[in-house]
Amino acid sequence: MLVLGLTGSIGMGKSATAAMAEAAGIPVHSADAAVHRLYAGPLAAPIEALFPGTTRDGVVDREALARRVLGDPRAMMALEALVHPMVRAEEAAFLDACRAVGEKLVLLDVPLLFESGRTGAVDRILVVSAPAAVQRERVLARPGMTVEKFEAILARQMPDAEKRAKADYVIxxxxxxxxxERDLHAIIADLLGHDRRT
Known part of the structure; x- marks a missing residue:
């Protein structure tokens, strides 16, 4: 089974690309979606204990949490120490289930694939990219986004040019x-072709 890692900086189109892969019949595990599920369940109480006032009705308030941790490296590390092991456990269960049914290709959508040192968890890397002006326009159009928040998020991410240089595929x-979608389908065909030859 080949594992394709999908990554890219904020606003580059990861979610749309992952949805296209799913529509093409490729099983997808999204780290962001896993975090959403965990924030609405098992992680809400531990996060509230660590960062009081960041949950509402038993669900993590992502805006409140972002205000608390962005720009504070120690707070971010403490949050990641809670979140990452649970996301990786979900990811491992997903991969096991896919192997068990004989899937040939799966996609892991991992926003900070390079930054978190996770490249060894995947066989190939697909980076989604767009010009900086397009990225900025997309991100600043999001509800609740500010220039300061955008710049704080960017500061934690490897520059787009470096990601593209390290990728096996770029869209x-x-x-x-x-x-x-055409580019993605060509990549899927290429990967499944490689898989049949090995």
């Missing part, structure tokens, strides 16, 4: 959804 998502 430029600024060319539109149809072009991105």
């Amino acid at each position: 430029d998502t600024s060319k539109g959804l149809a072009a991105a």
